[in-house]
Amino acid sequence: MTPHETVSKARWTEAMRALVIEEKALTRQRDRVTEQRRALPWVKVDKDYVFQDANGPVTLAELFDGRSQLIVYHFMFGPDWDEGCTGCSLMADHVDGARQHFEHNDVSYVTVSRGPIDKLLAYRARMGWSFRWVSSAGSDFNADYHVSFPNGERGDGVFYNFETRPDPEIDELPGISVFYRAEDGTIYHSYSSYSRGGESFLTVYAYLDIVPKGRNEVRDGQMTDWLKRHDRYEDDGRTGSAAPAMAETA
Structure with a gap:
């Protein structure tokens, strides 16, 4: 860690005042971006997507669970994976x-993956989560929202995070999509975020960003893979399948 100057409380307070000005500017910028996000135009969802949950087939409309707003997390868990992505698991925590709280504010939440429903539910039980998780296997949903790229379909690149990118050499990438259901039953896609856009939902990073070592991801000039699934921190090495960590492309 870079050595830090030790100063008087008065000088520290002066430095903190300068930082607070920058933090307030960032807060105001975030508020402006939030307003722009809510003002985005919407896209009508024309397809009748059907998923699989613990009780059988379920439609996109049914995932709203009687509410008008739905958050979908695109969790990286491919059909042949034995456990979910490490970074997505951090998000799920x-x-x-x-x-x-947000279910009492007219917002439902569901995690969607291409993996078979029995694997998804077994992993959810192992990790101690209780949110709804459904399988999109056999559906165009993951392809339509640009988070799944099966080998053989990637060609010279993929469309991800609203631009064409080189082949990520991986079938699944993370993202969050938001939908609105009108009183007449029409469903609209209002927002999606991919790649590092998901960091705003990771409270653990907010905490790490205020401590001296920060996220501690670079040690001796090299990126480190400190993150593990929460039930694997006692292990000396990785266990289970080699499911990749959540992509950190900017």
């Missing part, structure tokens, strides 16, 4: 505590 943040959901249930918040979910009990």
Whole structure:
């Protein structure tokens, strides 16, 4: 860690005042971006997507669970994977505590993956989560929202995060999509975020960003893979399948 100057409380307060000005500017910029996000135009959802949950087939409309707004997390868990992506698992660790609040504010939440429903539910039970998880296997949903790229279909690149990118050499990438259901039953796609856009939902990063070592991802000039699934921190090495960590492309 870079050595830090030790100063008087007065000089520290002066430095903090300068930082607070920057933090306030960032807060105001975030507020402006939030307003722009809510003002985005919408796209009508014309396809009748059908998923699989623990009780059988379920439609996109049914995932709203009687509410008008739906958050979908595109969780990286491919058909042949034995466990979910490490980074997506970190994201999932943040959901249930918040979910009990936003469900009372007309917002439902569901995680969607291409993996078979039995694997998804087994992994959810292992990790101790309780949010709804459905399988999009056999559906165009993941392809239509640009988060799944099966080998052989990637060609010279993929369309991800609203631009064409080189082949990521991986079938699944993360993202979040938001939908609105009108009183007449019409469903609209209002927003999607991919790649590092998901960091705003990771409270653990917010905490790490205020401590001296930060995220501690670079050590001796090299990126480190410190993150593990929460039930694997006691392991000396990786266990299970080699499911990749969440993509960190900018």
